[in-house]
Amino acid sequence: MKKTLSSVALAAILVGGFTTNALAIGGPSGSHIDYAIPGKLGEVVVNPYDIAPLTAVIKSGGYTIKDVKVTIVPKKDGQTISYAVADKHIRTHGGIPVFGMYPDYQNTIEIEYTKIYKGQEEKIKETYKIYAPAIYLESTGMPNQKGPLFDKIEVVKAASGKFANRLYYVNNFVNKTGKGTKVVWNNPAGGAIEWNYTPNNFVLDTKGEVRWYLEPSKIYNLKTPMNAGVMMGFKQNPDGAMTWGYGQHYVKYDIMGREIFNRELPAQYNDFSHSMDVMDNGHYLLRVANANLKRADGRNVRTVRDVIVEVDRDGNVVDDWRLYEILDPYRDTVIKVLDQGAVCLNIDASKAGHTASADELAMMDKEEKWGDIVGVGPGRNWAHVNSVDHDPTDDSIIISSRHQNAVIKIGRDKKVKWIIGGHKGWKDQFKDKLLQPVDSKGNKIVCEDEYTKCPGYESEKGGFDWQYTQHTAFRIDSKSKPGVVYLTVFDNGDSRGFEQPAIAGMKYSRAVVFKVDEKAKTVEQVWEYGKERGAEWYSSVTSLTQYQDDLNSIFAYSAVAGMQFDIATGRPVGLPSPHINEFEWGAKEPSVEIKMTNAMGYQAFPFSVEKAFSK
Structure with missing residues (x-):
């Protein structure tokens, strides 16, 4: 008899070793999820609306969160981008909006927030690593173009x-x-x-x-x-x-x-x-x-x-x-x-x-x-x-x-x-x-x-x-x-x-x-x-x-x-x-x-x- 992988084992292989709260494939299976959760909230969605590739949303994971602050850690001698996020933006995007990542780079994102769960508030600080893709722009086909945005x-x-x-x-x-x-x-x-x-x-x-x-x-x-x-x-x-x-x-x-x-x-x-x-x-x-x-x-x-x-x-x-x-x-x-x-x-x-x-x-x-x-x-x-x-x-x-x-x-x-x-x-x-x-x-x-x-x-x-x-x-x-x-x-x-x-x-x-x-x-x-x-x-x-x-x-x-x-x-x-x-x-x-x-x-x-x- 052929040996088969269990659904949980196969899911673990598919996500490339990420630790997840729960994994399941093969159809409806209750409240389980089958995508990677890299932190204490939900999934990370890069380029959430398909036209801004250097943005992301760290989804709330079903929790209520407030008092959010985001910091994009700069490259060496670079410029820090840091901002507070009003609650309306958290509700609108279903999580924490991330703006200001470097292209073709694994960005370090520091977030601070208050998580509310079962009536209890917890202040949390986390660090995320998010790769943002390289800049893409159509080629003109002309010899004077050397870069996507400028030479x-x-x-x-x-x-x-x-x-x-x-x-x-x-x-x-x-x-x-x-x-x-x-x-x-x-x-x-x-x-x-x-x-x-x-x-x-x-x-x-x-x-x-x-x-x-x-x-x-x-x-x-x-x-x-x-x-x-x-x-x-x-x-x-x-x-x-x-x-x-x-x-x-x-x-x-x-x-x-x-x-x-x-x-x-x-x-x-x-x-x-x-x-x-x-x-x-x-x-x-x-x-x-x-x-x-x-x-x-x-x-x-x-x-x-x-x-x-x-x-x-x-x-x-x-x-x-x-x-x-x-x-x-x-x-x-x-x-x-x-x-x-x-x-x-x-x-x-x-x-x-x-x-x-x-x-x-x-x-x-x-x-x-x-x-x-x-x-x-x-x-x-x-x-x-x-x-x-x-x-x-x-x-x-x-x-x-x-x-x-x-x-x-x-x-x-x-x-x-x-x-x-x-x-x-x-x-x-x-x-x-x-x-x-x-x-x-x-x-x-x-x-x-x-x-x-x-x-x-x-x-x-x-x-x-x-x-x-x-x-x-x-x-x-x-x-x-x-x-x-x-x-x-x-x-x-x-x-x-x-x-x-x-x-x-x-x-x-x-x-x-x-x-x-x-x-x-x-x-x-x-x-x-x-x-x-x-x-x-x-x-x-x-x-x-x-x-x-x-x-x-x-x-x-x-x-x-x-x-x-x-x-x-x-x-x-x-x-x-x-x-x-x-x-x-x-x-x-x-x-x-x-x-x-x-x-x-x-x-x-x-x-x-x-x-x-x-x-």
């Missing part, structure tokens, strides 16, 4: 003091691949699907180590139009969860990867990109486009990046701002001086240094050219709004319009309140909305050429200057008050002075703080950084500047710094190397600088693990 990372200036425990959420992307380029949404032309790039999102600590990344394959598919696009507009909400959008979706997930909602855009709108901003009332402002507009000439078009829509918590449309009706979609003053080789993510090296002529713009209507192309009129990329922020003091929105070189405040009544930017080319109806530059004492600053060039334009000593092809215009809530608005802006700097320089290497970018006196209709430049860095810190596209209330600091992300093109050949002469910088309020030099090599950046910001797991 290398350099901590140029180490964080210390209050910045030592910072974590930075990075929103980058991978250039087009053979998988994504086969999908073209063509109804009638263009739209956000033309930006079909693999997401590349991760959290860095101040040592330059990756401590979280998004593995998007469960919610994203390059091959299907409704589930592709570029993931952009990431924000950490007041409740600690993350919101963003991509293509035809806007979403909310917690940092563990749990879906809170993932919605298609309302049917009237399409092509999300750039900005999803949460309002004080819990509504969201989305930067989208009109899915079907009947133009004055009778043509039906999809518009491009020129609509702001407000949706409530349930996804109902509360209001919209149709910028082609509010502003002048035919103002071509900026359009004609843009470097056509670097129009946000539509980077075309063959057009480096080329600008559009009046004749070229005029031919677009005749030749029926529509979609994500630089041009004028609804149906083309005339506005390119890349950020939206809400001012609760008067229920207005503040937008950054890259292709108008303008930061604009617009009321609920759809009327323009003010405009920061060069005065040239605006129609009479907007001229009293154009702000007057002043110095710190309130003295008027006189600018040249219809206020397109101010004294700081070419001065090495700095001074007031407008922003050009800017990204992000965020209100500093804690420093602003009714009638006075402080703003952070990333001044990319293409078309500075409403012209292209003689040599491409002369371009530079700035992080800027402006102060607007709404009653006096003036704007003051309070702080700037970047001009002294020159071409090294210049980002022709993307990027962000934002005030951080928790540390009274300014954060800046020069997202494609170092990427320049030779005007004669159209070839790149430098790899994009995004720079993370954070400054003490008013400081001339950063307290933190981290540089990534060969990475296409969009935006980044400090991430709060405390907020993510708090009450």
Whole structure:
């Protein structure tokens, strides 16, 4: 007679020697369990929601637990991540959420908690060993890709003091691949699907180590139009969860990867990109486009990046701002001086240094050219709004319009309140909305050429200057008050002075703080950084500047710094190397600088693990 293994013995072999509370196989057998229990609670589930591989949940094991604290023990000379966990998160995840593990590494996790069983409370400290997998990101198939997230990372200036425990959420992307380029949404032309790039999102600590990344394959598919696009507009909400959008979706997930909602855009709108901003009332402002507009000439078009829509918590449309009706979609003053080789993510090296002529713009209507192309009129990329922020003091929105070189405040009544930017080319109806530059004492600053060039334009000593092809215009809530608005802006700097320089290497970018006196209709430049860095810190596209209330600091992300093109050949002469910088309020030099090599950046910001797991 053949000898057979008992079910218990076989189970012991299958779990590889782990000690378990009870093991059974072969069907229902009462309350037994047949998986490994490595500690005093339940099983460990790594990547519990399938999109955040460097997270885990230590399940409760059926016990009631509270007063939880988690510590990720760092590598040698690494950064400790430690946080308390509110009871709601324990109930939501069925145990203790673990965030911040190192990839391809056996992490040491220390947990403290109170276990309640049979009416008795017991304070427990345990240590777990959890292997987290290596980072996986789709290959582009191109020879310049050397790593999954970036080629290398350099901590140029180490964080210390209050910045030592910072974590930075990075929103980058991978250039087009053979998988994504086969999908073209063509109804009638263009739209956000033309930006079909693999997401590349991760959290860095101040040592330059990756401590979280998004593995998007469960919610994203390059091959299907409704589930592709570029993931952009990431924000950490007041409740600690993350919101963003991509293509035809806007979403909310917690940092563990749990879906809170993932919605298609309302049917009237399409092509999300750039900005999803949460309002004080819990509504969201989305930067989208009109899915079907009947133009004055009778043509039906999809518009491009020129609509702001407000949706409530349930996804109902509360209001919209149709910028082609509010502003002048035919103002071509900026359009004609843009470097056509670097129009946000539509980077075309063959057009480096080329600008559009009046004749070229005029031919677009005749030749029926529509979609994500630089041009004028609804149906083309005339506005390119890349950020939206809400001012609760008067229920207005503040937008950054890259292709108008303008930061604009617009009321609920759809009327323009003010405009920061060069005065040239605006129609009479907007001229009293154009702000007057002043110095710190309130003295008027006189600018040249219809206020397109101010004294700081070419001065090495700095001074007031407008922003050009800017990204992000965020209100500093804690420093602003009714009638006075402080703003952070990333001044990319293409078309500075409403012209292209003689040599491409002369371009530079700035992080800027402006102060607007709404009653006096003036704007003051309070702080700037970047001009002294020159071409090294210049980002022709993307990027962000934002005030951080928790540390009274300014954060800046020069997202494609170092990427320049030779005007004669159209070839790149430098790899994009995004720079993370954070400054003490008013400081001339950063307290933190981290540089990534060969990475296409969009935006980044400090991430709060405390907020993510708090009450």
